[in-house]
Amino acid sequence: MVNILNQTHSIANHFLYEMRHKDIQKDRGKFRNNLKRLGIIMAYEVSKVLDYKKSNVSTPLADLDVELLTDQPVIISILRASMPFMEGFMEVFDQADAGFIGAYRREGVDEVDVNLEYLASPPLEGRNVIVVDPMLATGKSVIKSLDHLMSHGSPDHIHIVAAVAAPEGIDYISKSLKTQFTIWTGALDEKLNSNAYIIPGLGDAGDLCFGPKL
Numbered sequence: 687m688v689n690i691l692n693q694t695h696s697i698a699n700h701f702l703y704e705m706r707h708k709d710i711q712k713d714r715g716k717f718r719n720n721l722k723r724l725g726i727i728m729a730y731e732v733s734k735v736l737d738y739k740k741s742n743v744s745t746p747l748a749d750l751d752v753e754l755l756t757d758q759p760v761i762i763s764i765l766r767a768s769m770p771f772m773e774g775f776m777e778v779f780d781q782a783d784a785g786f787i788g789a790y791r792r793e794g795v796d797e798v799d800v801n802l803e804y805l806a807s808p809p810l811e812g813r814n815v816i817v818v819d820p821m822l823a824t825g826k827s828v829i830k831s832l833d834h835l836m837s838h839g840s841p842d843h844i845h846i847v848a849a850v851a852a853p854e855g856i857d858y859i860s861k862s863l864k865t866q867f868t869i870w871t872g873a874l875d876e877k878l879n880s881n882a883y884i885i886p887g888l889g890d891a892g893d894l895c896f897g898p899k900l
Contacts, residue, residue, distance in 0.1 A: 687868045687869070688856055688868075688869045688870075688871070688874070689731065689868065689869070689870045689871070690871055690872075690873065690874050691727070691728065691731065691870070691871065691872045691873070692872060692873045696727070697727070698724055698727045698728075698872060701720040701721075701723050701724045701727075702720075702724065702849070702850075702872050702873055704716065704717075704720050705717060705720050705721065705724075705849065705888050705894075706886070706887075706888045708889075711888065711889065711894055714894065714895060714896070714897070717894045717895060718770040718895050719770070721770040721771050721774070721820060721849065721891070721895065722770045722771065722773050722774040722777075723774060724771070724774065724849055724872055725770070725771040725772065725773065725774020725775050725777075725818065726774040726775075726777055726778055727774075728774070728775075728847050728870055728872065729774060729775040729777070729778035729779060729816075730778060731870060732759075732816060732845050732847065732870060733755070733778065733779075735868070736755060736756070736759065736814055737755070737756040737757070737814075738753040738754060738755060738756060739753070739754060739756045740752070740753060740754075741753070741754045757813065757814070758779055758781045758782040758783065759779055759782050759813065759814040759815065759816050759845075760782060760783045760784070760785060760807075760808055760810060760813050760814070760815045760816065760841075761775050761776060761779060761782050761783070761784050761785070761816050761818065762784070762785040762786070762787060762807065762815060762816065762817045762818065762831070762835065763784065763785070763786050763787070763818055763819075764787045764789050764817065764818070764819040764827060764828070764831055765786060765787065765788050765789070765804070766892050766895075766896060767819070767820050767821065767890075767891035767892035767895055768818045768819050768820055769895070770895055771818050771819075771820050771847075771849065772784070772818050775816060775818055775847075779816075783808040784808075785805075785806055785807035785808060785835070785838075786804065786805075786806050786807075787802065787804065787805050787807075787831045787834070787835070788802065788803045788804030788805070789802045789803075789827045789830065789831050802827075802830050802831060802834060805831075805834050805835070807835055807838045808838070809838055809839050810835060810836075810838045810839035810840070810841045811838075811839030811840060811841075812839070812840070812841070812842050813839075813841050813842060814841065814842060814843050814845065815835070815841040815843070815844045815845065816844075816845045816847060817831065817832070817844065817845070817846050817847065818847045818848075819846075819847075819848055820848060820849040820850065820891040821848060821849065821850055821851075821884060821887070821891050822846070822848035822850070822851035822852065822855040822856070822859075822869075822871060823851075823852050823854075823855050823878060823882055823883065823884050824852075824854060824855055824858060824878065824882050825854070825855035825856070825857075825858035825859040825862070826858065828846055828855075828859060829858065829859060829862045829863065832844065832863065840865065841865065842866070843866045843867065843868070844863070844865060844866065844867040844868075845867070845868050845869075845870060846859065846867060846868070846869045846870070847869075847870045847871070848869075848870070848871045848872070849871070849872045849873070849888075849891070850871065850872060850873050850875055850884055850887055850888060851869070851871035851873070851874050851875065851884070852874075852875055852876075852877060852878045852884045852885075853874065853876075853877065854877065854878050855878075856869055856871075856874070875887055
């Protein structure tokens with residue numbers, strides 16, 4: 687299942703607009719803040735499909751039955767571009783466990799190749815796992831990351847969340863992932879170009895957040 691946020695009118699579309707705008711996005715602080723704010727909104731959307739249980743709260747005037755989250759999810763960040771995005775999720779799920787993956791695209795090869803050099807994760811067995819990565823392009827970094835994550839247990843459900851996604855990446859994940867999952871994206875763009883970058887996309891989210899890398 688794929689949920690596309692900008693198919694419904696919301697303030698999130700303003701954040702995406704500023705993140706894409708070639709002049710506005712030059713302001714790194716604004717870009718990071720917009721990515722964080724988008725993370726907060728998307729975390730709220732994901733929260734709607736998680737499990738809840740009935741509880742009771744005593745107000746100053748009376749008791750009231752309410753529905754509370756059964757368990758906090760595990761938030762997995764694919765470094766480095768996802769750090770502000772993840773911060774938005776941690777604002778919403780403020781008691782969640784967190785994991786971190788260092789994955790990057792190798793440049794100068796004919797096909798997209800992903801290196802994974804760092805993994806720190808809590809136990810995942812039977813849990814809801816939310817993997818956050820602003821750009822879902824080929825989907826290879828997500829699948830490679832999930833392959834390694836499975837050594838920490840089999841999640842009950844995996845939520846893959848991106849700010850912008852390409853159809854090719856969604857197709858690759860749908861064909862490759864053999865467990866229960868849902869994809870959430872702020873926008874589904876047209877395609878990947880010959881260099882496997884999302885078109886129209888927004889550029890390199892990591893560089894826009896933190897500056898160019900060597």
